[in-house]
Amino acid sequence: MSIHSEECIIRIDQVSKSFGAFQAVRQVSLDIEKGSFTTLLGPSGCGKTTLMRLIAGFYEPDAGQIFIEGSRVNGKPAFKRNTPLVFQEYALFPHMTVFDNIAYGLKLRKTERTVIRRKVEEMLDMFGLRGMESRLPKELSGGQQQRVAFARALVIGQNILLMDEPLSNLDAKMRVEVRSELRELQQRTGVTAIFVTHDQDEALSLSDRIAVFQQGLVRQIGTPWDIYFKPNSRFVADFVGTANFLHGTVAGLEEGDIIVRCHKQLFRVAGNGGSFRTGDQVTLVIRPECIAVSQPSSDVGISFNAWSGDIVRSSFLGHMIRYGVSADSFEWTVDDSSPSLRGYLQGKVGMSVDKRSIHILPAEAKEAQDEQGDRAIS
Numbered sequence: 001m002s003i004h005s006e007e008c009i010i011r012i013d014q015v016s017k018s019f020g021a022f023q024a025v026r027q028v029s030l031d032i033e034k035g036s037f038t039t040l041l042g043p044s045g046c047g048k049t050t051l052m053r054l055i056a057g058f059y060e061p062d063a064g065q066i067f068i069e070g071s072r073v074n075g076k077p078a079f080k081r082n083t084p085l086v087f088q089e090y091a092l093f094p095h096m097t098v099f100d101n102i103a104y105g106l107k108l109r110k111t112e113r114t115v116i117r118r119k120v121e122e123m124l125d126m127f128g129l130r131g132m133e134s135r136l137p138k139e140l141s142g143g144q145q146q147r148v149a150f151a152r153a154l155v156i157g158q159n160i161l162l163m164d165e166p167l168s169n170l171d172a173k174m175r176v177e178v179r180s181e182l183r184e185l186q187q188r189t190g191v192t193a194i195f196v197t198h199d200q201d202e203a204l205s206l207s208d209r210i211a212v213f214q215q216g217l218v219r220q221i222g223t224p225w226d227i228y229f230k231p232n233s234r235f236v237a238d239f240v241g242t243a244n245f246l247h248g249t250v251a252g253l254e255e256g257d258i259i260v261r262c263h264k265q266l267f268r269v270a271g272n273g274g275s276f277r278t279g280d281q282v283t284l285v286i287r288p289e290c291i292a293v294s295q296p297s298s299d300v301g302i303s304f305n306a307w308s309g310d311i312v313r314s315s316f317l318g319h320m321i322r323y324g325v326s327a328d329s330f331e332w333t334v335d336d337s338s339p340s341l342r343g344y345l346q347g348k349v350g351m352s353v354d355k356r357s358i359h360i361l362p363a364e365a366k367e368a369q370d371e372q373g374d375r376a377i378s
């Protein structure tokens with residue numbers, strides 16, 4: 001059996017995997033486009049690594065099918081699949097030089113020595129590793145190790161790389177440097193990359209598409225932009241970034257906008273194509289950086305998308321100050337990204353948000369019941 005999509009290099013179709021009675025992966029479907037960078041993102045234990053191991057062939061699914069380059073690979077052993085699984089530190093052989101690490105796959109395939117030398121040298125040039133061929137992996141930076149890992153896969157024609165938290169051993173600054181190099185390498189080589197992380201910044205900055213996992217289920221698949229600004233659930237909004245969640249009721253529809261009442265406050269929300277009706281219970285999702293904060297302010301009373309509150313906490317993060325602002329028994333999280341202009345704000349402040357920066361979701365059952373929830377105004 002095969003699939004006939006040129007673009008889709010890996011198709012995961014309704015795949016499930018249990019360990020004893022525990023379902024680690026539950027009916028996951030995911031199409032991976034050729035040459036794309038896809039990240040599996042989710043909290044610890046949500047099934048990301050298990051799905052990678054299913055793709056690589058280290059586990060067999062209990063149900064569902066996996067296709068790689070058009071062919072069904074269920075039952076096909078890992079070494080016959082075109083998908084090297086790269087763990088932390090890129091799984092380079094620590095006792096082998098850069099040259100030997102890159103040459104390894106060619107040697108296994110009994111390639112002629114002169115061909116091996118020529119191909120490895122091409123890779124050394126392509127990845128800027130000339131002069132480092134005699135070094136051991138521990139004598140390389142994280143970025144250089146990453147390049148060796150790419151070279152080793154590409155030299156034998158592998159065009160899919162599965163990477164399981166490859167940056168997790170690096171310190172914070174190196175991690176950012178190496179990740180931008182990783183993206184550049186992936187785009188330059190056209191390799192299809194699947195990447196596992198629980199770090200949302202890493203996922204947002206690297207990926208063409210992100211699949212957000214929760215307890216073995218894929219909750220949302222989308223571009224980083226959509227995952228961040230148009231989450232399809234409170235879980236996704238909360239996991240990917242920080243958000244203010246307000247429980248409210250649709251008070252009316254006006255010129256394509258949705259008017260929502262959250263306690264005493266009225267919000268005008270740009271209609272996002274969703275079908276909401278007057279009386280619907282909803283959750284508004286407002287990112288802290290989407291709220292403009294100003295001082296001084298008199299009480300703005302009831303007006304659309306503008307309200308006031310009292311600063312109850314602040315934390316300086318260098319590039320911004322994050323405030324906790326209490327209004328109407330709700331504590332807003334608000335980011336001021338230009339602290340050098342205003343310094344610390346104190347006391348009473350005014351807040352406002354553009355109607356296009358408010359995301360609206362149908363209230364989840366629990367929220368509708370629990371209107372007095374800790375982060376919700378009712």
Ligand SMILES: Nc1ncnc2c1ncn2[C@@H]1O[C@H](COP(=O)(O)OP(=O)(O)OP(=O)(O)O)[C@@H](O)[C@H]1O
Nearest residue numbers: 019022024042043044045046047048049050051198
């Ligand atoms: N071989 C196994 N036997 C039994 N349970 C397992 C096995 N492998 C994974 N699990 C369980 O399945 C669940 C999913 O594990 P998995 O490693 O896929 O999670 P993850 O999302 O990659 O987590 P992390 O980010 O911590 O690596 C976990 O609860 C884990 O304990």
